Amino acid sequence: MRPDKPEEACGVYAVLAPGQPVANLTYFGLYALQHRGQESAGIAVFDAERKVRLHKDMGLVSQVFDQAVLERLTGDLAIGHNRYSTTGSSKVCNAQPVVLNTRIGPFALAHNGNLVNAAELRHDLASIASELTSTTDSELIAFAIQQAVNRGLDWDGAIRAAAECCRGAFSLVIGTTDGLFALRDGHGIRPLVFGHIGETQQAQWVVSSESCGLDIIGAAFDGDVEPGEIIHFRPGQAEPSRSRWCEQPTKLCVFEMIYFARPDSRFFGESLYSYRVRIGEALARETPVEADIVIGVPDSGIPAAIGYSQLSGIPFADGLIKNRYVGRTFIQPTQAMREAGIRVKLNPLPDVLAGKRVVVIDDSIVRGTTSRKLVQALRDAGATEVHMRISSPPVTHPCFYGIDTDTQDQLIAARLTLEEIAAHLGVDSLAYLSKQGMVDAAHANSAHFCTACFDGAYPIEMDEQVSSSKLMLEPAGIAAKVLQKL
Ligand code: SF4
Structure with a gap:
């Protein structure tokens, strides 16, 4: 997987x-x-x-x-x-x-x-x-x-x-x-x-x-x-x-800002932690909901959850505990290890979640598989409502510039409507941050970002045949390229 x-x-x-x-x-x-x-x-x-x-x-x-x-x-x-x-x-x-x-x-x-x-x-x-x-x-x-x-x-x-x-x-x-x-x-x-x-x-x-x-x-x-x-x-x-x-x-990759780079790294004169708190605030402004607590998916969803809480007035809580000795599962290359995934890495706290209407903030959804398991885990822990808020827009296009975002047919937002994704994940409501909200929150010219995986506006021209496969230079990949050119 x-x-x-x-x-x-x-x-x-x-x-x-x-x-x-x-x-x-x-x-x-x-x-x-x-x-x-x-x-x-x-x-x-x-x-x-x-x-x-x-x-x-x-x-x-x-x-x-x-x-x-x-x-x-x-x-x-x-x-x-x-x-x-x-x-x-x-x-x-x-x-x-x-x-x-x-x-x-x-x-x-x-x-x-x-x-x-x-x-x-x-x-x-x-x-x-x-x-x-x-x-x-x-x-x-x-x-x-x-x-x-x-x-x-x-x-x-x-x-x-x-x-x-x-x-x-x-x-x-x-x-x-x-x-x-x-x-x-x-x-x-x-x-x-x-x-x-x-x-x-x-x-x-x-x-x-x-x-x-x-x-x-x-x-x-x-x-x-x-x-x-x-x-x-x-x-x-x-x-x-x-x-x-x-x-x-x-055209700096905006995903570096919202997710990839460490929150203590400095971009445009400030730490990314500050930027990520602001996109949480923007998310609360754009997509309000009535709830009892706001939680973030550790670690990358936490600053945006704090921002959402600060702007909405809904208390922030630690509802998910991360095992810090498990690497970022999505970076580990073997499928089997990814399959083990979220339960290894995250454990919900029933004491915090039981009987609560929960806003859960994550930075992105690519395939939706992990998010779906997470929502079920929150419900199992007693959450009465689960409202998912994503601090970036829907990922609809693959990346060709060094980020493995999967092929387009695997991207859930490229295949399903917002309502269909919400139903697939099993949430009470789902909303994403707008592209404008994402780029405007940065202390930078909003035109100075690559946002191609959200809007398909690729800044670098590519041959039609360019494959997103990371194995394109393996012998089979080369052969395929040659065949494509014939
Ligand atoms: S396509 Fe997306 S992930 Fe790739 S460089 Fe552009 S913003 Fe970053």
Whole structure:
């Protein structure tokens, strides 16, 4: 069974800090970003001779690394990655970082996002087909950089040239023999921030998918890597070189705001916790209901439930207890583990729920399977009415930019009307936040978000044949693509 939530793509992390234990710092950074990918983890470290040591494996960060491994990863520049597979299956050959050699030395690349032209890129890179060791779009970006360097370009030129070949979502950190590069695609679909450690900014740089990765090692937040920007951090240089490699309208994934990113990560000058409280307030304004208590589906539904409670005056209560030692079930790749799902993770509190009219707030519904079980669990615990409120609009379209939202026919809101979904879930009432309410609650230009999974307005043009399958670069996927083109 597929999960009932969209699934995140990856977390990327990098530390350029001569004299610091960069592998250990990266380990902590990846630990903070664990929610972005739980299938595999890896760290590549450049030593003083610009040689690369790499360790990557399947599993959580805490399973992949121990002190002995980290002690072997000595150096002054580290690239780290947590993976959830959106292109390429869940196996160790697809773990990152990707490390390749060039005529001017090795480089290590970590990627968050998904290319929509991966099949074309692979076709263009036909000469390296026998060298590919994975089925990921990330390795294709790395080979595009390698080829550009080997044609004579320097790191900066080669990375720009490779970026220009890519279409889709890509936040990248790239360690080279000339320091660290960080860049985002022109729309900035996936987030990427940077900061510094220590008293001065001199060559002590950290780049992370989210600011919670800076906080965990005490790094100061300096800002976003802007959409379409490339930043070059060099050892010994107090200020990085910042430039644009392309200009396009900003389209940050709004799902990062409502669900994916951690609530303590900063977007648009505030923590996402504050934004999520406001979308709860907006939800209460738009979809009021008479009830006795408001509960949130832990953890991601809690801030919106607090906001709903604050605006409606209905008391907030903890009606569901989460087992914090169970991972986010929807990120775990095996179907069997997802099947075990919600009862493992959430337990309703009859003392709180019995005899109450309950408003339950969740951040999204994808297939509806988990929500249906949850509603039954609330009724079993004695709730007399269950009113479900969702702090985002109905998910009606799949994502092609690094989030696994299932195919359209699996999305409950693409198949059923609001009334039909309510009946399927077994709720007394169901309402979603409007798209306007969702984007207006952010401290940002409301046009600066990708909202395609809610409205089908995809910001990046795609070939009709583009498949949402994460296995599109597996041999069968390639064959299908070729057949489609004939
Ligand atoms: S389609 Fe949805 S999940 Fe994908 S990037 Fe856009 S808003 Fe995010």
